Amino acid sequence: xxxxxESGGGLAQPGGSLRLSCAASGFTFSSYNMNWVRxxxxxxxxxxxxxSSSSTTIYYADSVKGRFTVSRDNAKNSLxxxxxxxxxxxxxxxxxxxxxxxxxxxxxxxxxxxxxSS
Amino acid sequence: DxxxxxxxxxxxxSLGERAAINCKSSRTVLYNSDxxxxxxxxxxxxxxxxxxxxxxxxTRESGVPDRFSGSGSGTDFTLTxxxxxxxxxxxxxxxxxxxxxxxxxxxxTKVEIK
Numbered sequence: 001x002x003x004x005x006e007s008g009g010g011l012a013q014p015g016g017s018l019r020l021s022c023a024a025s026g027f028t029f030s031s032y033n034m035n036w037v038r039x040x041x042x043x044x045x046x047x048x049x050x051x052s053s054s055s056t057t058i059y060y061a062d063s064v065k066g067r068f069t070v071s072r073d074n075a076k077n078s079l080x081x082x083x084x085x086x087x088x089x090x091x092x093x094x095x096x097x098x099x100x101x102x103x104x105x106x107x108x109x110x111x112x113x114x115x116x117s118s
Numbered sequence: 119d120x121x122x123x124x125x126x127x128x129x130x131x132s133l134g135e136r137a138a139i140n141c142k143s144s145r146t147v148l149y150n151s152d153x154x155x156x157x158x159x160x161x162x163x164x165x166x167x168x169x170x171x172x173x174x175x176x177t178r179e180s181g182v183p184d185r186f187s188g189s190g191s192g193t194d195f196t197l198t199x200x201x202x203x204x205x206x207x208x209x210x211x212x213x214x215x216x217x218x219x220x221x222x223x224x225x226x227t228k229v230e231i232k
Contacts, residue, residue: 035219035221044209044211044223044224044225044226045160045162045168045211045213045223046223047219047220047221047222047223050219050221059218059219059220061219061220062220095167095168100170100173102156102173102215103156103215103219103221104158104170104173104213104215105158105160105168105170105213106170106173106179107170108167108168108169109167110166110167111167
């Protein structure tokens, strides 16, 4: 069974940092592209970052470019999101998601809540 | 970026009746080389992550009831629930994955029981 478990969310001050983790199991992690998708309270999902299976290709949403860094450790079956210079508008549930055979998100974790507030 | 626009924003349907949600992309998501539409549909219930229902515009994900179907091509797509059940109350989102990211989502359609 595919499982994705996010952790690392919490309360951060504007300008602060957080590092999110996503532990994957139930599939060959190194074979799949991964995404971070966030959802602000009462809003729809917003794609945040993409990382290819071998970490050779990375994309970021314009809203986080230069502030967030996505990475993975295939030996540890883990995906990460380093979030710096946090803003109030980064407040959201952050999901990691595994792609299917193309860019759709076939599996999602339960998410971790990030709150940016002073 | 491709903009995805769903309609309506919400709809109320009687149990057992048909529900249809539309999704329009600002440009085609049909890839000529493989003739596939790079369009997915998700269902989200309160307090849960989105769940994949349909990909390639019309391929039902394993385990999804056959009352859910996807249709359309190019820029116009429809998710149809043929006979609405109580457990189908949710928000539904379309997403394109035609281009390199950003893989944009529609704004969502809330389905309720009339």
